Every structure is written in C-alpha cells, then in structure tokens.
Amino acid sequence: MTITTSWVGTANEPDSGFPLQALPFCAFTPTPDTTPHLGVGIGSFILDLHQLSESQLLNTLPADVRQACTAPTLNALMRCGSAAWSALRQRLTDILITIEPRSDRNTDQQRLVASLMLPQSRAIFHKPVAAQNYTDFYASLHHATNVGKLFRPDNPLLPNYPWLPIGYHGRASSLVISGSPIRRPHGQLKLPDQPTPVFQPTAQLDYELEVAAYIGTGNPLGTPIPIADAPAHLFGLSLLNDWSARDIQSWEYQPLGPFLGKSFATSLSPWVISAEALAPYRTPLAPRPAPLPYLAERTSTTSFDITLEVLISTSHMREHNLPPARLSASNLSDLYWSFAQMITHHTSNGCNLQPGDILASGTISGPQPGSEGCLLELTRRGTVPLQLPNGELREFLADGDEIILRGTCQRAGLPTITLGECRGTILPAL
C-alpha cells in the first residue's frame, strides 16, 4: 500500500508526525507581540493560513471560510461547520500533495506556497481557540477506580459511574498554551496532624494526562444534540494537562467538586488535529454494558487509537543532559465514554455548547500498571514514591520539573500522526 506524499519533503519522513494526512491547526506568530495567524502543520513547517487566504489560493472556498482563515483563533472556522472544514482540508491537500509529472505551473504555485511557510522550530504558539467554556469529564473508569480506592477503599466506584459521563465545569480563564510556566499555587489545605487548616504553597502538585475535544459547531440553548449527530460537532482533538494541587483539592472539594485545586492553570497543546484526519484511526472502546438509549451509539468504533505518554524532565536531568523519563503510557481508547457520548450527555438538559468549547476527557489511565495518568495514582497519593531512572524520587512534582504529554496515532499501512506535545515547567511558589 502506498502512502500519498507531499512535495514538502519533511512531511514524508517516517517519523515526521506531520504528514499530508495530518494537517493539524495551530495559532502562531513568528515574533512576540504580533497578532497570531492560523497555521497548518506540514512536515517541519507551518503553512500560514492567513497569508494563504490572502494569496487567493483558497478562492475555490466560500468567503466565510476564507475569512475565517485570517482570524487569530479557530473559532470562526469552527462556526463554519463540518462541510466547510472538509472542503478546506481537501483544498489544503490539493495544494500540498505531490504532483507528477511536475509542470511549470505547479512549480510556481509550490514556490509561492513554500514562501508562506515558517519552520515550526521558529514559531511562537498561542492558544488555538478563545475557549469560553471548558468542561472536564472523568471518562476513565480505570482512573476513577484507582482514585476511588485511595479515598473510599470500601466503595471505590460510585454507583452513578457506569451510567453517565461524570463531569464538571472547569475554569476557562486560566487555560494556557503549552510551554507557559506553571507557578506552584498557594492554597488552603489541612495537614493530617493539625487541627485547623493552613494557607501555604501546595505540597502535592500533580499533572493529569488528558485529551481535549474541541467543539466545532454548537447547539442552541434548549436543543440537545442527539447521539447520532454528536460526531459532526467534534472539530478536533488536542492534548491537555489538568494541573492539580491534591492537598488543596481534597480539603475543598466536598460537596461542590474541584475548584482552586485546579483553576490555577490548565495547559493546552498547540496543535488541533481534526476529527477527519483522525478518522482512519477510529477504534472501539472496551466492551461495556449498554448505556441508556440516549447515550447508545450505532457504531462500535467510537474512539480513536491514540497512544498517550507522559514524560518528566527534572532540573537534575537537564543539568546532566539526561533525556526525559517516561512516567506512563495509555491510550485514548482506554476511556469508558466516547466524546460523542460526552457531547450528547452535556447537552441532554438543553445546555448550549459553543464553537471553541473544550470538553476534556479527564485523566486517561489504562487497566495495567504503568498506565496511570497522574502521580496521585502512580504514587498512591504520595505514599509510594516513584524512582526516576536517575535515582530521583517523586511523590508529587518538584519545582523545576517539566511535564511533557505526547500523543501518537500509528496503524499498519497508515502514516504516523502526532498530536504534538503539551509541556509545562513548575516554578517555585511566590
């Protein structure tokens, strides 16, 4: 089987992660303090969508799509709907695909397009959407069970879990782009040996490996999205790190759920990989009991086969030129609920989703040891320190630790597609 290639040479390298089939979106600037342009990743480059639109090469597309390509975030493009996303993807493919035999005309066009590219290594990335609403789900049964065992050993999984995708509203204002430093937060917490709480920097700073689903088109208030229609509302996926201060969280979370233990920062990866690009990597979730009819999907391949990894790079590792160490690996298909089910449940009461809204999966842990998506699980709430390859121990994150999330789609006969990386380094408390 032959994989279709691009005239952008680096796109065809086996481990590029940005082949012609991926074309993930981002928002970027070549220098600080300029207005972001939308871009599309191809090989080691970013094709500037804003300039491409102005170059007239997108003139086969409707005016609203061409206009949306010149916006600083993806929200306007999301609003255009799935037929428009598909048409743009097809046009970009036509522009970037290898054409044989070469003619003067396509050589000229390729020269023009190449002039609208920036090496990814020189780009400054920005948040790809202006997300007004961010919902965080709890869709990993393994995560819910592992965490439940720590807090309720006799009753780890609550009775509602198998019936509905549990979720809560996250804080949209503190979403930050990958690479933004993460300041260790202060907070109110209660030490086990003290009668009253204290206000001090968290001693239990943690990451959470998550995948973010970006909503493309929304729904009017009062109009639920039926499960059959839900996939068409999914624009694409990114990586998301839901930083968590466990000591703040455990003192505050009853009865209304997580709040300041989460809202100090949530990191987003720069690339949004479209649902269409991910379609060849569709895969079923593990067998589960049938849900209530409103959540019952017609097809079985409701998830995506995306390998997820968490790596840590400590100050010590960087000082000694040691590579990051892998903390865990899991797969998006380890989830109990699909994103379509989360969309339909979220809107089942009439709640309106809006273009650019983020529905995050919750921590993605798999069934086997080594697949736990946060330190809370890996270190059993800090009681079993984790030994890193360089001998360092971690119960929770230390100042200077960098956490790196990665996501990859691999399937025989298909090119490897990356979701890119989501990075953040812990700064000491103020």
Place this chain on the structure above:
Amino acid sequence: MTITTSWVGTANEPDSGFPLQALPFCAFTPTPDTTPHLGVGIGSFILDLHQLSESQLLNTLPADVRQACTAPTLNALMRCGSAAWSALRQRLTDILITIEPRSDRNTDQQRLVASLMLPQSRAIFHKPVAAQNYTDFYASLHHATNVGKLFRPDNPLLPNYPWLPIGYHGRASSLVISGSPIRRPHGQLKLPDQPTPVFQPTAQLDYELEVAAYIGTGNPLGTPIPIADAPAHLFGLSLLNDWSARDIQSWEYQPLGPFLGKSFATSLSPWVISAEALAPYRTPLAPRPAPLPYLAERTSTTSFDITLEVLISTSHMREHNLPPARLSASNLSDLYWSFAQMITHHTSNGCNLQPGDILASGTISGPQPGSEGCLLELTRRGTVPLQLPNGELREFLADGDEIILRGTCQRAGLPTITLGECRGTILPAL
C-alpha cells in the same frame, strides 16, 4: 435630613426604587433585533448611555469611558476601573440632579437629556455583560446547614465550611436575562424505587435565590488579589436565579459536583447596581470566628443590607388575577462570607478573574423559618408540600410557575433603592 432629588420627577417618588442615588446599569433595546445600548435607570425611565455619549454631554470624561458607554455590554466600562466608574457616576448625577434656580441653559440640557430616555416599560432587556466565567459559591451557612441536614442528618455541615468559601465553576453559556422562559430539562436521574436510572424530565425543578457580584477589573493569572484590594474589583450587584433540577443533581453530583442539574439555565436580573451606589447600605455580617489571615477583612461592614424576596405566580393565580405569593424573604447580610472574601479566595491560587465575570453568592437563606431561599429547603426535599394562599400545593415547581426574585435597600434617611426583579416562567419539557 433632605434627600437630593432629580429633575426626573418619577425618580423622587418614595417607592420609585430608581432615585438619583441608584443609577443602575442595564443593556436594552427599544425594539427586538437591534444592537443593545447601555442605559442607566432613573425614575421610570432608562437614560440611553450610548446616545448620551454621542451627544457630547460626557465630554468631561476620558475617551475610553465615553467609548465604553457606546458598547453593547458593560465589559469595556468594567475594564476602565473604579476611578472611571466613579467619575461616570458623578457626571450622571450632575446631569440628572435638580438645579435651582433653573436657567435657560439647564432647561435646554434637560430637554436634550430627556429626549435620550425611554420608559422602562417599553424596553427589551439584554444581558448586561458578556460573562465568560461564572462561579457559584455556597456562602450561606443557613442554606448549607439546611441542605446538609436533608442529605447528611448526622453531619450536616462539612468541616471545611467555616474555613473557606466553598464554590464551583458554573456554566457561563446558559446564563439568560430575566424574562427568558425556562424549559423543564430532561436528565438522567434515579428514582428511589427503581434499580437503574432513567432519562426523563425532572420532577424536582427548583429555583435558588442568589445575588450575583460582577467583577469590574480582573487580575493577571498568577497574581492573587489581597483582601484589602478586593472591594475595588467589585463593579456591582444583580439578582441571580440558579435554577436547579434536584433529582438530576442528586444522582450526578458525586464526586465532582453539580453539572447538568444546573447548566440548563441561570437567570440574571437586568439591572447592575454599582458598589458605589450600595455603599451607604453597607452592614456587617453576623459574628463569625476569625478566618485565616488571608481572608481577614479590616473593616466590619463588609456586606450590604439588601432585603431579598422570592415570589411565585402560578398559572392558576394569573388566571384568577391573584397577585404573586411570597415564598420567602432573607437578606444579603445573612451570608457567612462577604464578596470580598470570595474574590480573594477565588484568586488565592493565582486564578485570574476577568471583567464581567460573575461570582454568585449561592442560595441566600436566613436563620429563621420563612427565610429559606429554595424549595429544597422550604419543602424539606419535597416531603412537606408548601401550601400557597390560593390553596395550591407545591413540592417543587410546576409548569407555568413564574418565580420572581426582588431585592431592596432601605435605610432611615436614605432613599429606597431596588435591585429590580429577576423573573422566569417554567415551560413544559419538550
């Protein structure tokens, strides 16, 4: 003591609620499908701030404030900061105050200003802000205790309650303006006599009497707002009805808090009454144990003396021309936490607030019977039906019920100021 009056006659009537001292903000249109203008309530009128700015009568104010007055929401004005809000209030007072003796010049100006007014009865109101983030607190000890008794009779108040303002992120997209119909939502819930959950319209639809604090200026991510600075970030107050589906809520809320039991709709009253207008009605909260130092306020008058009422108008009452019946009355100063404490706690981990963000109080219940701010409390979770004056019984809300929230500031020697009304009528489920 003489109360300063306005040349707008209806502003000086004892029960106007909109005297010269109030000047609450709103966003309104005279007809549907036009872009909202900002306005200020005076007597039975709305003074059009947009037209006033264009009339040059605000030329003594900085350009950004004049520009902000022509926006369709208050967000731009909020961003200008408390000195600007104060200057605008002073200028509006100068324009609307009674001037004796009258001169031709001020008669001409009053004629011009009067031409920029619309009777409130003819206005269509819109959401006064574009709120990107909505946080709902749980700041009434009496509410928390009453609810706790229903769900945990042996342990009504959780140990964290007296130490921190419990809160959670609400859904910003489904905030609606007073008067918007409220569709009874479907949801997943578990009936006590059934082994598995069902998906059906809620049978336990409830209101929650709340006050919304609008954030004026925000804070950068990573920079907490110290308690001494918190009052300057408060732009003003409104009424808020946090509609709740109790059966959906009780099945879904563990372990991550309320979600779809709340996110179908939250109603906002049209008027935003500024913190400066409310300053003469400042009052202390009930005595409480000292909080941790980061939440300790220097002054004692940290709340506002605002009488709050909930009324119901059922279909039967309207058919028989019966007036709405009062369900309860409480006071903003019945809360355990002040808005300044909520602001400081919310940002204590570095979380950034933004202009137009809403911090709602949570249900405001007082210590005595008849002051419970929701039906959950009034009917003991539906077990003790409430008899209305016309003989109707209510466990929870019925289709056709209209809920009316009211807020009033009254103090000897001061004019009565209203927060207006927040209304919503229940439509049957789809």
